[in-house]
Amino acid sequence: MTSTDWGRVNFGSDGLVPVVAQDAITGRVLMVAYANAEALALALATHQGVYWSRSRQEIWIKGATSGHTQKLVEALLDCDGDAVLYRVEQTGPACHTGAQSCFDPTPTDGEAA
């Protein structure tokens, strides 16, 4: 972990900050999700990819149900404190579709799965 000053996180009016998860080995951008203060603190304390699920309105420990966990290698805050980067070691696919990355082209984009 770096010596990032996590006190300078600028959470939005909804209490959330966007989080980009990047594969620390391949460099691929895996997903974009959100964290509230509790999720971020849990991520930093447990070295896991932890988020706030906007759809379920609850803490979301990535892989808790799917087994597709993220080991948090490094967490970085951007220059103005309103975005976070999780550099992770991803187990299995990051995307709920089974794709390695949520940014992989989908069949609805007119490409083969």
Place this chain on the structure above:
Amino acid sequence: MTSTDWGRVNFGSDGLVPVVAQDAITGRVLMVAYANAEALALALATHQGVYWSRSRQEIWIKGATSGHTQKLVEALLDCDGDAVLYRVEQTGPACHTGAQSCFDPTPTDGEAA
């Protein structure tokens, strides 16, 4: 460009979607910003990193004033349409602080600039 179906972008209630800019050569995550429909359309049409500046409330063509432009190599939409990835060739530093990436540690984080 991929054959992404840009009609499935889920803009937020504020009309914006978060955009991650990644260096297409080094794989580094450079910045997180936002696009509205107009900015996204301009990015795709002009093959440049174009955003919506939330602070200035205007279209923001990255590098228009600084010269630190982004050539848009590829734009990707995530699985549920609520995040965009710009893969770019970055000219000069991406960050207004002069750092290559907005996620580089800053002096306020207790590290050398």
